[in-house]
Amino acid sequence: MSPPSLARLPHVVIIGGGFGGLAAARELGRAAVRVTLVDRRNHHLFQPLLYQVATAGLSGPDIAAPIRRVLRRQRNTTVLLAEVASIDPEGKRVVLRDGELTYDHLIVAAGAGNFYFGHDEWAAHAPGLKSIEDALEIRRRVLCAFEAAEREEDPERRRARLTFVVVGGGPTGVELAGALAEIGKHTLARDFRNFDPSDARVVLIEGAPRLLGGMAAELSEAARKGLVDRGVEVRLESRVETIDEHGVVVGGERIVADTVLWAAGVAASPLAGSLGVPLERGRVLVEPDLSIPGHPEVYVIGDMAALKQDGAWLPGVAQVAIQGGRVAARNVLRRLSGATTEPFRYRDKGSMATIGRSAAVAEIGGLKSKGFFAWVVWWLVHIVALIGFRNRVMVMLEWFWAYISWQRSARVIVDRPPALTAGSDDGA
């Protein structure tokens, strides 16, 4: 039980242990409030490196830290492993699947899931990349595709098994496509007998005229060129019309592929709907101080929030969530002390994406960089940002090992018997 003195303090409930929720909890660590952080996972996930888990470069635990471990020194904070069913702002209640919590102040940071532009039937054929389970499923599909190719006699079917389509040319799509190209060219070289893994075909499909829409045009072009040099087919201004078990149809052309990965769109958590306030493309339209209309004690941050700054919607990136979490936490404390809340102003610290071994693009504070230097910066920033000392060291070592050996350390298919999946059509 919490010490009795704690029970009398105002209760701040935070939903979600991602970048936003964790930043909010830390900001409240020494405040005279009682904090409860609820998440349906026991771990904080370092999502920017999730594509490495999907492409067998890292193990899941390398990029995950137990939330209660991260917050263990905050004696005013309780971490609860529970799934939130809905929010009742009128009753100031968070309804759990197996209980409920009452709050004085609420910070909602439940993040986003994949969004298939109204084609939910595509989800089965084109998994997205939001959780460790997603990453393991993608890893399973990719590794199984090569395994299935080894057993395939028909050249056309083998071609389909060795074709990988990535939908969406943002950072996640670019990083997935780059890593997939290197798996075929280097990691699996010499491991198969009946085909050459470097024959694998990777297609990256983007609807806009350039990749990495959030970055400067010259970096978009550098990323495109870097991917093409690595053997990736980059298709710009192309829209996916169909995704099914045979592959995709894009611009009227069918690309036959056993493996299609989704990196094109995210939608806010369904919890947004239960707040009873206006939504913008599934996101909650928040006030400038990140609270919701009519409920100044409820804040929505990160991927769940829709807020315009200088005429443009804020992007769904970690920095927006982290900075928003801090502002929401501070606004809780301001209101408790009777002060007015501060408006949220996002400060863009830059963005970056790796293209592959020794190559990345980065844009930091107006400075643009590409190639090896950008890759080193990418590397340093991600290592430093990783939560938990141990993970930092292990990931650094995994990468060092991967760099000198061209190997990927997590080539393990977990879960379903793999030979029996990957669109097998050669009998029971």
Add this chain to the structure above:
Amino acid sequence: MSPPSLARLPHVVIIGGGFGGLAAARELGRAAVRVTLVDRRNHHLFQPLLYQVATAGLSGPDIAAPIRRVLRRQRNTTVLLAEVASIDPEGKRVVLRDGELTYDHLIVAAGAGNFYFGHDEWAAHAPGLKSIEDALEIRRRVLCAFEAAEREEDPERRRARLTFVVVGGGPTGVELAGALAEIGKHTLARDFRNFDPSDARVVLIEGAPRLLGGMAAELSEAARKGLVDRGVEVRLESRVETIDEHGVVVGGERIVADTVLWAAGVAASPLAGSLGVPLERGRVLVEPDLSIPGHPEVYVIGDMAALKQDGAWLPGVAQVAIQGGRVAARNVLRRLSGATTEPFRYRDKGSMATIGRSAAVAEIGGLKSKGFFAWVVWWLVHIVALIGFRNRVMVMLEWFWAYISWQRSARVIVDRPPALTAGSDDGA
């Protein structure tokens, strides 16, 4: 495709990429035969360290190596990811779930699964430890039990959530019980608010009068004492009568426990039955040269084989499988060259088990050791035996980190939403 010259060579099929199958494949690496190794997993698993994955000390990929990577330099060897449905010794065929293989010589090394002494209904309540999936399921149950305890108001129910019963006092059971005790005492200390993780109760149940039946009596006693010192309740000469969702009944007494783990018995792969030869407790009664009666071209090795040496059945340990794999492979070559086969003679290289941090028991070539020295030996032997240079380095570092920090690096619950399991009875 294999080089055409290979196709004319005798075809040796190996079922299973565990210790036995891999040893056989390596022995045949430079021989004038064509080798096909079939496994339903893409990875070789270092089973002696599986309990570390189950207790969140290591990630799955740390102790798994892709089979085709291990054998990539053997140009005469093809690795197939496929599930074997049955064996047809008369037709010299291996029937796969989606195809078939014909062979000239067959080495069956499909290993063992858990055996619940005829109580298959216990499996749902007491998972065993044979695969990475098993280990992740056990990890999930253990971590979820602590999470559920944090939310439990009723002291009696909380007690049940914090009670862990391990059935079976062989090396796996001893190592699991020791690791579980340390998780409560050290790893999770300070991480919870509503209970003290060191209150966790660990009960180890063994039917025989001592633990580690295969080792010298004084080491059994040292292991028992080491576990008791760490807070484990060791119950010898105790037989489990019931395992259900409420825990176990042992000697007429009910132990209420949410988490029960099975380390008591293994049964040979069901493939043994399809060979049409006599079985001994599910295992194939093999000839002294490891072939089966009536089919000198079929060998059965490792956990699947039943063979007596000096009046006692050979144990189901890695060394028996490895040495058996080598002898079976050599006997294939002997028969091809017209020589008579050699009988298998197991040479016991010793056995060991860790009890916990800085403590183990070891018996090597008649030398007995316990405590810190045995632990260092255990550590060195397991590091050296790990397949794949990278895994060795990473596991060494993980252990070094765990040793200095008392932490476990893989505290990540994957798969099912965890709050909703672990015998939750507090509503939908």
